[in-house]
Amino acid sequence: MNLLLRYLILCLMLKSDKAKSSKPSYSDAIIRHYRILPHDMGFRHHVPNYRYLSFIELNIQQWLMQQRPTDKLGWVIASQQLTYIKESFLFDKLALHSQLLAWDKKYLYFRHEFWVKNDLNVVALTKIVLMLDGQVQPTRVIVQQDEQAHPVIKTWQDNLNEIKKLTPIK
Numbered sequence: 082m083n084l085l086l087r088y089l090i091l092c093l094m095l096k097s098d099k100a101k102s103s104k105p106s107y108s109d110a111i112i113r114h115y116r117i118l119p120h121d122m123g124f125r126h127h128v129p130n131y132r133y134l135s136f137i138e139l140n141i142q143q144w145l146m147q148q149r150p151t152d153k154l155g156w157v158i159a160s161q162q163l164t165y166i167k168e169s170f171l172f173d174k175l176a177l178h179s180q181l182l183a184w185d186k187k188y189l190y191f192r193h194e195f196w197v198k199n200d201l202n203v204v205a206l207t208k209i210v211l212m213l214d215g216q217v218q219p220t221r222v223i224v225q226q227d228e229q230a231h232p233v234i235k236t237w238q239d240n241l242n243e244i245k246k247l248t249p250i251k
Contacts (some may be wrong), residue, residue: 084193107224108181111140113239117173128169133203134161137193141177141209144191146221153213159188160208162237167202169195176203183231184220190234206237 115136138158145156169175176196183190188208195203197233211218 089208098236107144107148107181110178111119111144111147112176112178113140113143115175117169117171117175122171126171130163133195133205134164136175136177136195137161137179137191137205137207140177140193141191141207144179144181145223150222151213154218154222155212156189157212158207159210160241161205163177163203163205165203167197167200169197169202173197181224183229183234184224185230186219186221187217189220190231191227192233208232238250 083115090207113136117128121128121132137149141156167187174197178194179191181189182192188210191207191209193205193207194201195205211220211222213222
């Protein structure tokens with residue numbers, strides 16, 4: 082319920098900002114702050130993966146709304162990777178920094194950093210695809226530049242390709 086409330090507040094804030102401000106660059110970082118509340122905690126008294134991924138979704142939604150291609154343009158997560166560096170605790174204030182890192186014809190690649198005070202706690206990568214009326218859209222609907230690669234994304238893609246080659250688990 083809290084995530085839904087956070088999402089609605091985010092959408093209302095962004096819709097009001099849409100009319101007032103100029104469009105930010107697609108490479109500008111999105112920085113949002115979240116407080117870890119009791120319902121964000123898992124049964125082992127830590128913040129579980131799905132909650133970090135939910136915070137990431139809110140930042141990506143904010144980025145997409147700020148780009149303003151069309152209200153009907155949606156997105157779907159194609160892949161994510163999350164690495165814990167340090168534990169986050171109840172009532173910690175997280176600062177989530179998200180930024181478009183690279184893109185190709187089909188996917189946008191974001192990097193994310195979760196900060197508590199001055200400590201980097203979690204890093205993540207997200208690959209998304211843009212959707213309109215159930216159809217995959219090229220990334221040029223937002224980024225009108227040639228593809229931009231990044232060594233981190235290349236390594237991630239190579240790793241995913243190797244995983245796909247593994248013998249299936251039976």
